Amino acid sequence: MYSEKVMDHFQNPRNVGEIEDASGVGTVGNAKCGDIMRMFLDIDENGIIREAKFKTFGCGAAIATSSMATELVKGKTIQEALQVTNKAVMEALDGLPPVKVHCSLLAEEAIHAALWDYAEKNNIKIEGLEKPKTDISEHEEEEEY
């Protein structure tokens, strides 16, 4: 069901943990639909993301996308990190099953939520960043037979 890359990031997740006194922390998702991601970012005075860590409650895909998202934003500028979209996370993982696409949306949103927290703490505005939704869910319409 999952690609080798997804399985690798699920079984050996990178950057699990917390950052004490992080520059920005964002939590997205809800327990109702079974996925919660919390992302911690350490951003230096030049606006470079020095460290990224995560904690995730969720399925294999949720853990793998969190892991990949932290890998992708590390060492990037804030503007570059904003370009790490759900598509980029999915591509880096060699794809996700269709029912798991929302996990990659959650990962993108977790990055945005952590950046939003950073901006609020520092009283700055990050161009192109909108207030993230805290809850991502997809409602599939079922076909009637």
Place this chain on the structure above:
Amino acid sequence: MIYLDNAATTKTAPEVVDAMLPYFSEYYGNPSTIYGLGASCKKAVNDTRQIIADALSCKPEEIYFTAGGSESDNWALKATAEAYANKGKHIITSKIEHHAVLHTCEYLEKKGYEITYLDVDENGMVRLEDLKAAIRPDTILITIMFANNEIGTIEPIAEIGKLAKEHGVLFHTDAVQAFGQVPINVDEMNIDMLSASGHKLNGPKGIGFLYIRTGVKIRSFIHGGAQERSRRAGTENVPGIVGLGAAVERALSIMEEKTKKEIALRDYLIERIEKEIPYCRLNGHRTRRLPNNVNFSFLYIEGESMLIMLDGKGICASSGSACTSGSLDPSHVLLAIGLKHEEAHGSLRITLSEENTKEEMDFVVEELKKIIQRLRDMSPLYEDFIKSQK
């Protein structure tokens, strides 16, 4: 590999395969034909009918072969609804039925039937007073499962049957998980219709039956030839039926011993998990449960992750989490017994067979402890919980 998902399906027993094989290559005739080849196939089909009739204490002509549990449930509900529409259009079921019953009920609702979905208590038991209160003059059918497939709770079937009989309402039970696991007597329990499936009791997949008590007006579900007393057309799945017969004979002959062994293993596993893994809860009734069912919720973690990690250790189990159901909602059964969504997402179902051993249970507990700790260390919900304790 340690296979602990026997509620999903079971290994086809070697003696079942042996019994089936001649009916592919040697006795391949159509039971409806006149020559000897067909007649020996017809005899094999009727032998199985007799085996099942003996198992349920009913008449062989009350057994109708189907393609499995889902077909039997669909048939029992849709055809009864149609046949008894003149009497009324009200059906009573429970919130913890299998989807083969629940989705059929939803379909019937769209066709103008009214369905009462009974709540269950925290152990998954239907309350008899609720059932009694729900029965109306226009109630035509009560359909309550014999035992639940997720949490293993065994419903008070004899009491439900008695109530149904007193009120002149038909009683159907989905016994897919119970048949071959616990003794069933359709007369003593006042069961009018019963669904069962071959592959849950070490028989082949794609074969099952519906028991229909003589006198129940039920229409044909599949129209065509005169097979199954013109009520279920289609050339019989002879190898499947023969396999089902062998599986039922086997299940009955080992039931006592198997039950004893499974209960001992089940209770050992439950005891070790409760003692050694914090923040867990046993789902389902502690004693009125299937001999082979263990179902736990582990707080602060999600089921699919747990299953993949167990699979990595060669352990096959299942979960009621949304991710394993193909939708975003966790198990309707776990929600119906009062679990919060996050508790339902963190559920693990282990269903044993008589082939499992105590050593395997020990291995499972040791691996489970590590996996759960690993996932909790990764979980923001666990982090919040630990911080709130300080």
